[in-house]
Amino acid sequence: METIQATASQSFASFFAKLTLTDVSAAAQHRVKLHILDTLGAGIAGSASIEADVSRAALGPAHGEAPAGGGAPLWGTPKSVPPLQAAFVNGVAAHAFELDDSGGCDHSGAVALPAALAACALATAPVSGERLMLAVIAGYELGRRVQTALGGYDRVNNAGWHSTGVCGTFAAAMAAGTILELDQQQLTSAIGLAGSFTGGTWAFMSDGSMSKRLHVGRAAEAGLNSAVLARAGFTGPSDIFSAPWGSFLSLYGGNVADEAALFAGLGDTWLVERASIKPYASCRSTHSAIDAVLHLKQEQGLDPGSTERITVHTSSLILDMCGGRDTSSLVAAQLSMPFALATAMLRNGVGLKDVALQGRTEPAILSLMERIHIEVDASQHGGSAEPHLEILANGKIYRRQAVAARGAVTNRLSDGETLAKFSELAGTRLGTDRAELLAHKIMTLEACPDIRQIHSLVLTSEEPLPIR
Numbered sequence: 382m383e384t385i386q387a388t389a390s391q392s393f394a395s396f397f398a399k400l401t402l403t404d405v406s407a408a409a410q411h412r413v414k415l416h417i418l419d420t421l422g423a424g425i426a427g428s429a430s431i432e433a434d435v436s437r438a439a440l441g442p443a444h445g446e447a448p449a450g451g452g453a454p455l456w457g458t459p460k461s462v463p464p465l466q467a468a469f470v471n472g473v474a475a476h477a478f479e480l481d482d483s484g485g486c487d488h489s490g491a492v493a494l495p496a497a498l499a500a501c502a503l504a505t506a507p508v509s510g511e512r513l514m515l516a517v518i519a520g521y522e523l524g525r526r527v528q529t530a531l532g533g534y535d536r537v538n539n540a541g542w543h544s545t546g547v548c549g550t551f552a553a554a555m556a557a558g559t560i561l562e563l564d565q566q567q568l569t570s571a572i573g574l575a576g577s578f579t580g581g582t583w584a585f586m587s588d589g590s591m592s593k594r595l596h597v598g599r600a601a602e603a604g605l606n607s608a609v610l611a612r613a614g615f616t617g618p619s620d621i622f623s624a625p626w627g628s629f630l631s632l633y634g635g636n637v638a639d640e641a642a643l644f645a646g647l648g649d650t651w652l653v654e655r656a657s658i659k660p661y662a663s664c665r666s667t668h669s670a671i672d673a674v675l676h677l678k679q680e681q682g683l684d685p686g687s688t689e690r691i692t693v694h695t696s697s698l699i700l701d702m703c704g705g706r707d708t709s710s711l712v713a714a715q716l717s718m719p720f721a722l723a724t725a726m727l728r729n730g731v732g733l734k735d736v737a738l739q740g741r742t743e744p745a746i747l748s749l750m751e752r753i754h755i756e757v758d759a760s761q762h763g764g765s766a767e768p769h770l771e772i773l774a775n776g777k778i779y780r781r782q783a784v785a786a787r788g789a790v791t792n793r794l795s796d797g798e799t800l801a802k803f804s805e806l807a808g809t810r811l812g813t814d815r816a817e818l819l820a821h822k823i824m825t826l827e828a829c830p831d832i833r834q835i836h837s838l839v840l841t842s843e844e845p846l847p848i849r
Contacts, residue, residue, distance in 0.1 A: 394568035420490035422806035428457030429845035430477030471495035472601030486524030488576035496553035510829030516559035524552025531634035546581020546596030553604020572618025579604030589713030658729035668786035695768035780785030
């Protein structure tokens with residue numbers, strides 16, 4: 382009798398349906414709390430972004446109002462709305478200022494957490510903090526594994542796809558499905574359905590449009606949608622990854638795709654531990670260069686006014702992705718290496734005020750950007766390349782080889798630095814006391830019996846004023 386081998390989706394569903402928090406290492410449990418905290422901080426601050434504001438205004442009439450006493454909170458606002466709307470808007474908000482984590486699918490926190498928290502409003506029983514932790518861990522696992530099977534971040538993005546839009550739906554579906562306690566068959570369908578919601582291209586690079594944020598919000602919403610439909614009996618393909626016709630891996634990964642990579646180390650290595658937390662409000666690929674500039678500035682006592690030229694030697698991917706000089710839109714500025722380095726030289730970092738309209742169009746920034754040049758170094762590759770910098774100032778050339786960016790897996794922010802980042806971001810909307818209370822709740826999440834305690838803390842009394 383022929384043995385029928387389980388598909389990748391079925392194998393994942395079997396693994397995650399049985400997974401408990403006790404199966405997860407203590408280190409991964411600690412990391413997931415930090416990433417939940419970091420994502421909430423980015424999303425609460427991001428509620429004041431123009432993208433989140435437009436999303437709320439557009440989707441409110443389209444989705445309708447949440448039932449009395451129901452719905453899911455829009456972080457950093459006074460409103461609770463239908464869960465699908467909350468997943469989308471909170472995903473957009475979490476990614477809006479480029480302060481959400483990276484190194485997952487790529488932005489796993491901004492898809493997994495909005496989907497998971499919105500799913501709590503649809504659960505049939507109170508959701509514990511332990512269940513939320515498990516859900517987010519599961520989301521990071523599947524999202525990153527799908528990206529790896531496609532050839533990795535650089536391969537996906539070089540093909541013109543935004544990896545978060547392509548792989549994030551799987552992360553969100555797994556996170557939402559875990560909250561809703563889907564069984565193996567339902568999880569298999571949720572994974573299969575998530576594969577039909579994928580997409581998102583880098584076309585926004587040409588004009589700095591808002592669609593980059595849509596990719597994240599849509600992935601969060603689509604993942605939740607997939608889990609909810611699967612719970613109700615709507616079936617998805619059981620072999621989304623390697624189906625004979627319409628294989629997800631073949632469509633996005635071509636001959637580079639490797640199904641075996643989906644499972645490597647599953648249950649032994651927890652991929653939330655490979656994600657990184659960002660200290661700057663700019664594209665992650667600019668961060669190691671920012672660190673290098675700040676190091677040279679402090680070490681050599683460099684003055685921005687005497688800086689004649691900054692040359693960045695980096696990969697062709699980073700040049701293509703971050704070589705622009707347009708600061709008219711938030712997206713364009715945050716993806717600009719010249720803007721990031723000029724801002725770091727003048728302001729010792731890249732924060733929320735720096736990327737707001739007044740900050741990103743300041744004449745001193747624009748003037749210094751003209752003296753920053755990017756050249757391709759054929760020895761460097763990909764979006765995580767560590768550039769070599771040369772600064773010509775005071776008639777001398779100062780050189781610095783960038784190393785792993787602050788917040789990377791090999792150069793972690795301390796817990797204190799992560800908490801300080803959260804307090805600064807969340808405090809913009811919640812105030813210091815409520816931000817501290819929320820931080821305490823998240824860092825002791827395993828003791829929380831009902832996530833609704835968290836929901837109430839992310840709401841505010843007033844609508845945010847959009848930051849353009």
